Amino acid sequence: MKLKEQINLYIEDALANASIKVENISVSEAGKPEFGDYQFNGIMPLAKTLKRNPREIAAEVVSCIDTSGLITKAEVAGPGFINLWLNDSWMSEAAGRMLADPRVGVEKKPYPIKVVIDYSGPNMAKEMHVGHLRSTIIGDTLSNLLSFLGDEVIRQNHIGDWGTQFGMLIAYLEEIGLETGSKNLKDLEQFYKSAKRRFDEDAAFADKAREYVVKIQSGDPHCLKLWKKFIDISLGHCEEIYDKLDVNLGREDVRAESFYNEKLPEVIKALEEKGHLQVSEGAKCVFLEGEEIPLIVQKGDGGYLYATTDLAALWFRAEALGAKRISYVVDARQAGHFKQVFRVAKESGLVGEDVLLEHIAFGTMMDKGGKPFKTRDGSTVKLVDLLDEAVIRAKEAIKAKEEYSPAELENLARIVGIGAVKYADLSIHRESNYIFDWEKMLSLEGNTSLYQQYAYARIMSIFRKYDGEIGQTIVVGNEIEHRLVLLLLRFSDVLERAAKDAAPHQITSYLYDVTTLFMRFYEQNPILREHVEESVRQSRLALSALTANVIRQGLSILGIGVVERL
RNA sequence: GCGCUCAUGGCUCAGCUGGAUAGAGCAUCGGUUUGCGGUACCGAAGGUCACAGGUUCGAAUCCUGUUGGGCGUACCA
Numbered sequence: 254m255k256l257k258e259q260i261n262l263y264i265e266d267a268l269a270n271a272s273i274k275v276e277n278i279s280v281s282e283a284g285k286p287e288f289g290d291y292q293f294n295g296i297m298p299l300a301k302t303l304k305r306n307p308r309e310i311a312a313e314v315v316s317c318i319d320t321s322g323l324i325t326k327a328e329v330a331g332p333g334f335i336n337l338w339l340n341d342s343w344m345s346e347a348a349g350r351m352l353a354d355p356r357v358g359v360e361k362k363p364y365p366i367k368v369v370i371d372y373s374g375p376n377m378a379k380e381m382h383v384g385h386l387r388s389t390i391i392g393d394t395l396s397n398l399l400s401f402l403g404d405e406v407i408r409q410n411h412i413g414d415w416g417t418q419f420g421m422l423i424a425y426l427e428e429i430g431l432e433t434g435s436k437n438l439k440d441l442e443q444f445y446k447s448a449k450r451r452f453d454e455d456a457a458f459a460d461k462a463r464e465y466v467v468k469i470q471s472g473d474p475h476c477l478k479l480w481k482k483f484i485d486i487s488l489g490h491c492e493e494i495y496d497k498l499d500v501n502l503g504r505e506d507v508r509a510e511s512f513y514n515e516k517l518p519e520v521i522k523a524l525e526e527k528g529h530l531q532v533s534e535g536a537k538c539v540f541l542e543g544e545e546i547p548l549i550v551q552k553g554d555g556g557y558l559y560a561t562t563d564l565a566a567l568w569f570r571a572e573a574l575g576a577k578r579i580s581y582v583v584d585a586r587q588a589g590h591f592k593q594v595f596r597v598a599k600e601s602g603l604v605g606e607d608v609l610l611e612h613i614a615f616g617t618m619m620d621k622g623g624k625p626f627k628t629r630d631g632s633t634v635k636l637v638d639l640l641d642e643a644v645i646r647a648k649e650a651i652k653a654k655e656e657y658s659p660a661e662l663e664n665l666a667r668i669v670g671i672g673a674v675k676y677a678d679l680s681i682h683r684e685s686n687y688i689f690d691w692e693k694m695l696s697l698e699g700n701t702s703l704y705q706q707y708a709y710a711r712i713m714s715i716f717r718k719y720d721g722e723i724g725q726t727i728v729v730g731n732e733i734e735h736r737l738v739l740l741l742l743r744f745s746d747v748l749e750r751a752a753k754d755a756a757p758h759q760i761t762s763y764l765y766d767v768t769t770l771f772m773r774f775y776e777q778n779p780i781l782r783e784h785v786e787e788s789v790r791q792s793r794l795a796l797s798a799l800t801a802n803v804i805r806q807g808l809s810i811l812g813i814g815v816v817e818r819l
Numbered sequence: 820g821c822g823c824u825c826a827u828g829g830c831u832c833a834g835c836u837g838g839a840u841a842g843a844g845c846a847u848c849g850g851u852u853u854g855c856g857g858u859a860c861c862g863a864a865g866g867u868c869a870c871a872g873g874u875u876c877g878a879a880u881c882c883u884g885u886u887g888g889g890c891g892u893a894c895c896a
Contacts, residue, residue: 277836284839294838297876307876331839332876376896413896510896536894545821545892552894559896588823589891616824617889650858681832684824686889688831692845697858699844700832704858711856718855750835762833765843772859781855819858 254347254358255749256742257291260337263324264293267317273310275299280337282743286732289328289336290739297333307333339739341729348727348738352799357806359745361403369407369570370396372582373495373502376413377487378422380441381494382633383626383689384584387615390675390812391683392582393500394757395613397810402752407574408506411566412491414484415510418445420466421452421459423479428458431482438486442635484509497640499671499812513565517557520564520603521550527601539597548593563594564603571604578609580755585614585684613755616686618678626689642691643670650695650703651819665816669703670695672813676702679811680761700765702813705804708768710819711775712801715794717817719781723798724791733774734796740767744803748810757811764807771800 260280268275280291296314300307311329318327318337325340351358372392375381392408400406425448426434437444451458468476488507495502521537524530529539535553550561570576581591591612598604618626628634647670648662657665677694680701681687697703716723729735743763751759779785780793805815 279836281835281838284842288839292838297838300876334839374896416896534893538893547893549894554894556894558894562896585824586890587896590896592823614824685832686825690831693831696845701844707856707858711859714856754835758833759835762843769843773861775855776860779855785855819856 254351254360254742255745256347257746259323260291260339263319263322264295264314264335266319267314270317271313273299273314283336286736288330288334289326289338291337291339293335293337296335300333311335341735344735344738344742345727345729347742348729348796348799349725351741351744352727352795352802353725357744357799357802358742359401359748359806365403365405366577367405367407367575368399368578368580369409369574369576370399370580370582371409371411371566372396373491373500374411374413374583375491377484378413378416378418378441378445380633381491381636383618383636383639384633386636386639386674387618387678387683388582388584389495389498389500389502390678391613391615391757393502394679394811395580395582395752395755396501397812398748398752398757398760401810402748404578407570407576408502409566409570410502410507412484412488412507412509415514417466419469419480419483420464421448421462423469423476423483424448424458424462424465425451426483427479434483435486438483439490441487441490442632494636494640497637497667497671498675499814501812508566510562513562513569516565516569517561520561520568523568523603524550524564524597524601529597529601539601541593541596541600544593544596548597560590560594560597563590564598567594567598567610568603571598571608577607578611579604580611580613582613582615585616588612588614611755613683615683619686619688621688621690623688640671640674643674646670646691646695647673665819668814668816669706669819672702672706672808675811675813676761679757680765682758683756700761702808705764705768705808706815707819708772709801709804709808709815710817712771712797713817715780715797719794723794725795726792727795727799728788728792730789730792731778733770733777734793737767737770737774737796737800740770741799741803744807760807760811764804767800767803767807771797 257280261278264280265278268278275295278295280293283289283292296311297307299310303310308329311333315327315329315335318324318335320326323340323343324337326338328336330336347358370392372395373385373389375385396406396408422445425444428451429437437447452462453459465476469480488504492503521530524539530537530550531540531547532538533540533547536549537551538547538549540547548560549558550564551557567579570579583591595610595612598610599606604610620626626634644666648666651662651665651669673694677689678687693699694701695703697707727738729738747759747763751757775797778793780790780797785793808815
């Protein structure tokens with residue numbers, strides 16, 4: 254249910270009845286409880302053109318607002334605000350419908366589109382590090398979100414499986430044998446270093462490595478086989494991480510860099526035909542108006558570049574996959590690159606005008622001192638290590654609480670630990686750099702996943718204790734219930750806006766509000782205590798259930814689990 | 820040099836198309852319990868929204884400039 258849209262309709266009617274034209278009819282959430290639930294601020298800008306007192310106009314509109322349904326009261330306030338109060342029984346009914354709905358009141362889009370979301374993108378020659386974490390988590394959340402809202406989401410993992418370093422790596426893999434190789438590949442960093450050492454120390458090996466690069470590219474069966482094996486093993490390790498992270502990214506979503514190889518000459522040809530290509534200093538480039546530096550698509554030696562592959566991928570995604578929105582979840586430092594690539598794709602017609610291209614940029618992960626996140630010795634932190642540490646720390650944080658079997662504790666620690674890492678990342682505005690802090694992340698206080706998982710478990714505990722049928726009727730009976738129901742009814746609006754802005758933190762922030770408000774409600778409104786009237790008890794139980802549903806569904810979109818007991 | 824981006828209480832962050840007295844959490848100080856999970860809840864204190872102009876009925880938000888930080892700047896990805 255789209256609450257805001259419904260309120261807008263009332264305002265629209267009132268304005269029509271008052272014969273007043275407003276361009277942008279949209280109410281906003283009231284800043285304070287005394288200002289009601291929603292407010293409409295669209296009157297004041299009119300005052301000047303109409304040469305009338307804004308309060309007078311507002312009063313006229315207010316008198317035309319239908320207060321027999323959703324809205325129960327409308328008032329003029331301040332210089333010409335219109336404050337709106339929503340009707341409790343209308344809200345109660347809406348909340349009841351939401352409770353009965355498995356989709357928690359969120360309708361699917363009537364006109365879904367195909368959306369490609371490009372995220373994670375690890376390099377097969379290197380270990381996945383914390384830099385991949387944000388792309389993976391944010392991309393996965395957006396995919397979950399858009400697909401929940403009804404779009405057809407095509408996840409694309411654009412893995413880096415091509416380049417000169419693979420000659421060296423497969424030569425080394427061949428040398429040490431597949432068996433030892435696949436074991437050693439668990440630590441890619443180490444594997445790479447060993448291969449590099451061989452390359453630097455042994456001229457014969459170096460020659461072979463260079464030879465293998467050429468052989469892979471020319472399709473030599475032996476080298477191709479080795480290369481495929483290498484990629485397979487390396488990708489397997491990434492999948493272990495996806496598994497740990499509980500991210501929906503599988504083999505079927507992988508469309509590697511190498512996939513686009515044969516399309517690269519076609520990209521050049523297409524650009525040439527459109528007359529966009531210029532040769533500058535030996536390289537084939539596209540010069541864009543207003544841009545100082547051209548986009549180079551083919552090197553002087555004939556080799557292709559990152560930009561060429563990206564253009565090929567855009568082309569493929571728009572043409573073959575039929576995407577109408579293509580989103581790249583990539584580090585903010587590449588903003589310039591994408592700006593150029595997108596422009597070239599559009600101007601050359603590789604991608605149609607009706608396709609939305611967006612760079613979902615994110616900032617860098619910092620340590621507590623505000624420096625880029627590194628290990629003590631200054632190397633990049635491996636993602637596996639980070640995730641394992643999260644689980645260990647989560648175990649520490651929860652094990653004192655109750656008696657669990659080792660298996661239960663392991664599972665719980667995984668949900669809590671991984672959830673904390675993800676939530677910490679998603680709860681920050683994605684474009685800003687964020688500070689990685691274990692203590693804060695696994696704290697039960699403040700805007701964390703654990704606080705919400707705890708609240709959820711508490712609600713579950715109420716139901717365990719009650720142990721009976723829970724009604725579906727919610728009756729708003731007091732101020733705090735009114736506020737809680739109102740907030741829950743906004744769920745759909747929040748998801749929609751978060752999808753539009755590609756901003757997961759809007760969801761975390763909302764869930765935090767829900768949880769906080771529920772805690773307050775629960776503190777003030779007894780549910781299971783003896784003196785509580787049965788109908789009130791039922792309503793409060795139903796309200797608790799609805800709250801739990803919203804928390805569970807919201808966290809699920811973020812890829813975070815909940816538990817019955819904590 | 821040019822371009823992009825950021826600057827909000829001691830710390831970490833919100834602040835939606837400009838809207839009413841700029842909101843949270845942590846830390847600090849104080850309070851709540853015959854305990855529906857106190858790992859909770861309530862309250863207090865704490866901000867010239869980097870600075871200076873401008874636009875507007877109204878600016879943390881838009882425009883210009885200044886200062887300070889981060890990043891990017893043609894054959895890496």
